[in-house]
Amino acid sequence: xxxxxxxxxxxxxxxxxxxxxxxxxxxxxxxxxxxxxxxxxxxxxxxxxxxxxxxxxxxxxxxxxxxxxxxxxxxxxxxxxxxxxxxxxxxxxxxxxxxxxxxxxxxxxxxxxxxxxxxxxxxxxxxxxxxxxxxxxxxxxxxxxxxxxxxxxxxxxxxxxxxxxxxxxxxxxxxxxxxxxxxxxxxxxxxxxxxxxxxxxxxxxxxxxxxxxxxxxxxxxxxxxxxxxxxxxxxxxxxxxxxxxxxxxxxxxxxxxxxxxxxxxxxxxxxxxxxxxxxxxxxxxxxxxxxxxxxxxxxxxxxxxxxxxxxxxxxxxxxxxxxxxxxxxxxxxxxxxxxxxxxxxxxxxxxxxxxxxxxxxxxxxxxxxxxxxxxxxxxxxxxxxxxxxxxxxxxxxxxxxxxxxxxxxxxxxxxxxxxxxxxxxxxxxxxxxxxxxxxxxxxxxxxxxxxxxxxxxxxxxxxxxxxxxxxxxxxxxxxxxxxxxxxxxxxxxxxxxxxx
Amino acid sequence: xxxxxxxxxxxxxxxxxxxxxxxxxxxxxxxxxxxxxxxxxxxxxxxxxxxxxxxxxxxxxxxxxxxxxxxxxxxxxxxxxxxxxxxxxxxxxxxxxxxxxxxxxxxxxxxxxxxxxxxxxxxxxxxxxxxxxxxxxxxxxxxxxxxxxxxxxxxxxxxxxxxxxxxxxxxxxxxxxxxxxxxxxxxxxxxxxxxxxxxxxxxxxxxxxxxxxxxxxxxxxxxxxxxxxxxxxxxxxxxxxxxxxxxxxxxxxxxxxxxxxxxxxxxxxxxxxxxxxxxxxxxxxxxxxxxxxxxxxxxxxxxxx
Numbered sequence: 192x193x194x195x196x197x198x199x200x201x202x203x204x205x206x207x208x209x210x211x212x213x214x215x216x217x218x219x220x221x222x223x224x225x226x227x228x229x230x231x232x233x234x235x236x237x238x239x240x241x242x243x244x245x246x247x248x249x250x251x252x253x254x255x256x257x258x259x260x261x262x263x264x265x266x267x268x269x270x271x272x273x274x275x276x277x278x279x280x281x282x283x284x285x286x287x288x289x290x291x292x293x294x295x296x297x298x299x300x301x302x303x304x305x306x307x308x309x310x311x312x313x314x315x316x317x318x319x320x321x322x323x324x325x326x327x328x329x330x331x332x333x334x335x336x337x338x339x340x341x342x343x344x345x346x347x348x349x350x351x352x353x354x355x356x357x358x359x360x361x362x363x364x365x366x367x368x369x370x371x372x373x374x375x376x377x378x379x380x381x382x383x384x385x386x387x388x389x390x391x392x393x394x395x396x397x398x399x400x401x402x403x404x405x406x407x408x409x410x411x412x413x414x415x416x417x418x419x420x421x422x423x424x425x426x427x428x429x430x431x432x433x434x435x436x437x438x439x440x441x442x443x444x445x446x447x448x449x450x451x452x453x454x455x456x457x458x459x460x461x462x463x464x465x466x467x468x469x470x471x472x473x474x475x476x477x478x479x480x481x482x483x484x485x486x487x488x489x490x491x492x493x494x495x496x497x498x499x500x501x502x503x504x505x506x507x508x509x510x511x512x513x514x515x516x517x518x519x520x521x522x523x524x525x526x527x528x529x530x531x532x533x534x535x536x537x538x539x540x541x542x543x544x545x546x547x548x549x550x551x552x553x554x555x556x557x558x559x560x561x562x563x564x565x566x567x568x569x570x571x572x573x574x575x576x577x578x579x580x581x582x583x584x585x586x587x588x589x590x591x592x593x594x595x596x597x598x599x600x601x602x603x604x605x606x607x608x609x610x611x612x613x614x615x616x617x618x619x620x621x622x623x624x625x626x627x628x629x630x631x632x633x634x635x636x637x638x639x640x641x642x643x644x645x646x647x648x649x650x651x652x653x654x655x656x657x658x659x660x661x662x663x664x665x666x667x668x669x670x671x672x673x674x675x676x677x678x679x680x681x682x683x684x685x686x687x688x689x690x691x
Numbered sequence: 692x693x694x695x696x697x698x699x700x701x702x703x704x705x706x707x708x709x710x711x712x713x714x715x716x717x718x719x720x721x722x723x724x725x726x727x728x729x730x731x732x733x734x735x736x737x738x739x740x741x742x743x744x745x746x747x748x749x750x751x752x753x754x755x756x757x758x759x760x761x762x763x764x765x766x767x768x769x770x771x772x773x774x775x776x777x778x779x780x781x782x783x784x785x786x787x788x789x790x791x792x793x794x795x796x797x798x799x800x801x802x803x804x805x806x807x808x809x810x811x812x813x814x815x816x817x818x819x820x821x822x823x824x825x826x827x828x829x830x831x832x833x834x835x836x837x838x839x840x841x842x843x844x845x846x847x848x849x850x851x852x853x854x855x856x857x858x859x860x861x862x863x864x865x866x867x868x869x870x871x872x873x874x875x876x877x878x879x880x881x882x883x884x885x886x887x888x889x890x891x892x893x894x895x896x897x898x899x900x901x902x903x904x905x906x907x908x909x910x911x912x913x914x915x916x917x918x919x920x921x922x923x924x925x926x927x928x929x930x931x932x933x934x935x936x937x938x939x940x941x942x943x944x945x946x947x948x949x950x951x952x953x954x955x956x957x958x959x960x961x962x963x964x965x966x967x968x969x970x971x972x973x974x975x976x977x978x979x980x981x982x983x984x985x986x987x988x989x990x991x992x993x994x995x996x
Contacts, residue, residue, distance in 0.1 A: 313903070348838065348861065351958045354831040355939065360904035381904040388938070390904070426938020427828040489938055491804070491825040498777065502789075502805040503825040511764040511793050511800045514725070515717045516750075516757050558777050663778030668823075679780025688821045688833050 204402045205368050206378040206395070208246040211305030213408050214298040218417060219306050222314050223298060228290035230317050235280045235297060238310055239273055246309035249276060249301040267300025276301060308407075312380035312393045315418060315435060319391070320384065323480035326420065326433040330475040330487040333428045333458060336467045355428055356461045356468055358390070366460035374452055376402045387480070388489055392421040393435070396449040419450045421457065422480075426489040430457065430470065431480075474613070474671040482569040486670050494689040497644070497668025498560040506561055547654075554658035555651040558666050563644035570642030571672055576664065577614045578636070579677045581629030613673045643667070724754035765800070768793050769859045774807060776822075783810045787822060790855075792863045794870050804866055806832075808855075818842065819853060829939035830865050868959045872940030875961055875987045879943075882991040883931040931991065943990070951976065953983065953994075961987045 212219050223231070238247035252269045270276040283293060298306070319325065333356050348354075360381055371377055378395040395418045399406050418435040434450050458468040475487055485492050491503040501507040544552075562569075614635060616624070624631050640646050644667035651658040656665070662679045663669070669681035670689060676682070683689065723729075729751050738744045764770050769792050776785035788808045793800055804826055808819040819840055826832045839858035841851045880886070933946040943963075945953040950971030958964045966983035968976040982993050 309903075348831050348834045348865070350960055351956075351964060352831070352834075353941065354834055355829060357942070358937070364904075383902045383904055385902075429828075489827060489829065491827055493828060495805070495823050495825045499807070499823045502807070502823070505803070508764075508791060508803050508805070511761055511795075511803070514754075514758060514761060515721045516724070516754050659777075660779055662780050663776075679778075680782075688836055689823070 204376075205372065206308055206376055206397060206402050206407065208309035208378070208380075209248070209307050210378070210402075210404045210407055211307045212311060213305050214303055216306075216408060219298070219311060222311060222318065223294050223306075225318050226290075226294075226314060227321065228288070228293050229284075230321055231290065231293040231297065232280055232284045234310070234314055234317055235293070235301075236277060236284070237313065239277045239280070243309070244273060246307050247302075248307070249273070250304050251276075254304070267296060267303075270301065305408075308378040308395060309380065312378065312395065312418075313382075316380070316382055316391055316393055316420075319420065319435075320386065324478045326435060327476065327478050328422075328431040328433045328480070328483055330473045330477075330483055331430045331432065331454075331470045332473050332487075333430060333461055333468045334471040336469050355426070356466075357463075358423060358461075360390075363460050367456055370456035370459050371453065375449065376400070377453075387484065388425045389484070390423045390425065392423075394419050394421070394453050396446075396453070398445070398449065417446070419446075419453055421453075422483075424484060424487070424489045427487070427493075429473070429487045431483055431487070472613075474673045476573070476672050477571050479568070479570055479572075482571055485569045493670065496670040497562050497663070497666035498558050499668055500562040501560040504561055548652075551654050551658065552652050555648050558651065558658050558661065559644070559648045563642075563648040563667060565642060565645045565649075567645075570645065571667070572639065572641060572643065573672060574638040574643045574667075575612075575614055575673045576636040576638075577616075577675045578634040579620075579624075579631060579675050579682070580679075581627070581631050614675070721754065724751050725758055730755075764791065764793055768795075769863050776809070781809070783813070786810065788819065790859055792859070792866055794867055796870050796874050801870065802866075806862070817853070818851075819855060826862070826866070827938075830862070830869060832862070835861055835865070865959070868961070869940060872957060872959075872961055872987065873936075876934070876936045876940055876943065879987070879991055880934050883934050885931060885934050931994075943987075945994075951979075953979070955983055955990070957987055963987055963990060 226234070237243060239249070250269050251273075252271050254269065270279065283296075302310070335354075335356075364379060364381060368377075368379070376397040376399060378397070380391075380393045382391045382393075384391055397407060397417075399409075420431075420433045420435055422431040423429070424431075432450070432454055434446055436446070454470065458470050461468045473487060475483070477483060477486075484490075486496060487493060492500065495503045616633070638647070644665075647656060647661075647665050647667075650656040651661065662676070664674065664676055664679075664681045671681060674681040730748060733744060733747055733751065760770075769790065772789045772791060774787040774789050776787050778785060781787075786809070790806045790808070792804045792806075794802045794804070804824075806824040806826065807822045809822040810816060810818060811820050812818045820842060821832075821836055821840070824832065835858060839861065840853045840855070929947050929949045929951070931945055932948045933944075935944045935946075936942065941957050941959075943955040943957060945955070945968075947953075951968060953966060953968035955963045956965040963983050963985055966980045968979040968983070970976055979994065982996070983990060985993060
């Protein structure tokens, strides 16, 4: 019996690139209205390129049916061919004009029959690359699960050993789809980014057993974010994940749940027999992609943040064959050549600087080095700290009271609504505290702003924060946005080396 | 308008000239300060101001220190230095030992990597722990540290043996071989006549987004046989169209103009260890795969032969 093409049956396929959403679909409207004119034009030209035509079929003159031919009230006459359309968009690119013009042309003219999933995904990624601070990212690390047998083997560094998970696009996509299709239908787009060293995966989640176009277009009613992004910086074990919510759109439990499903599938898709991976947290959440690449990226800067940055940007050690000593330490000599970020050198030119201010500036320079400058683009907007030191005994706390706050704590947590914070004490930590004698109150600190550590640096320069007594975590050199401080230092896992 | 331009050009020229002269002056003063017996002569000759003599002696001392440091760095490759951690809460009063690794490729020092150690355990003063470092994540630092710098657990009585020298040596080997692989891959690219994706200058009209990796069509609507470009490609002689490598330089992906794809696994010392070459229709080209095995340097020639 020939299969009926109209029937919708639950199946186990992915949503293909060429499935279309109607142009007035909420998701389509949202994404397209965010993009700039230049981005829209560049996208349209990309879609019309030969290799993408199968996924982004525009509405051409040949597509007009007989009955609807010759309608004069048409705002946009369909083009004859792909080449003609490409020409039109190239002309539009050379001209000035509003962004609305392009958006309407795409949605009501050339792609009036619908926007394919491929187009939607590329448009969403384009927005992400245009606005690198638009989403909140969580950095995770793909960590090898240590088997009892393989533990010894893993220590060995041989000529052909591999410590990073291998990333093969086809294999990875196949594995991921195999993990996910029984649970949901999804559209995947995996893209290598040209301007930054990373690979982006966008997963559009479709919570339905069907993978047909009509089920895609159907309004599910819930208005939560549908897409999730994952980014792999090249040559590193990290993964950044984010829900692609639009401005002001709430991330519902649905969206979060679907993201978790995808997130759980990712390490499985990376795993091979005898090399299994899991996602481990790295205590790092930020909105800035550039900060992510600096703190959890493929380069030298992961474990040399804050003042230690001088070790990775050559300001500490010159080239081994550079013998010239005279020009060093003389930033005034070439103010034009240095980057506009060099705020201290600007200040050094200021003749009214008092010796006291100069000393503070130098202290700040000593503690922060070349980091934490206001426009370095690596701003962290939130920094959460829990202080786990014992309450100072000198303030005459009688020992008898110690058990009371410990008992009171669970009750206070119940009162708080919402999800548990990353900073909540784990069971082991609570046990550890109960074993010790001292009273350790649950003190938390949050620093918030557009660039937290640049702010602290300014406070040090102004003398509000004592730069010499300030603990190191206030300079950002711990490289985390969520951390627990004990004895003035951020706690780290035993035996772990930072930044790998 | 043109007058403004000529003025701007003149200013630019002058600034360039100033920069050249300044570099020249710095060079000359370095040569002067590095003269042998200069301190002794400074001591002997009479000077008008004692302050000038002291200043000159200071400069000479600074220069000779730099010279000594550079000679050690250039000749040894791995050098150690001391750092003071400014953190008032730092362990061991902020004493930090730095290990610096120089990477030299084809006669130039191209990169310096640092590993900074502290001594967290007051009981075992010889135990070193990595505090900060600038090693990229594609180098197996954790595994090397596990092997050569194991940490003693709290309940163990005796200190575990650590070997900083062997750690430095193996880390340097990893770093140098990584850079050499990357260098070899750049060379392969120029041999194959493909341009480097990253080195290409930024063009305004080119989109920031890159290549879509899963843009393959599902098999049921494969009908692009009549695609002109594909046809043209098929008729022209087969050559390498793309050469890609991962960040660690351990895997090379080659794409030929006829749709043939080869993936090569490279060992750390630059040997192509395994290779799989598949034609467009999915059949494996075992002969070409066998040809690829060997040193990474001659890969393109071997495949073309």
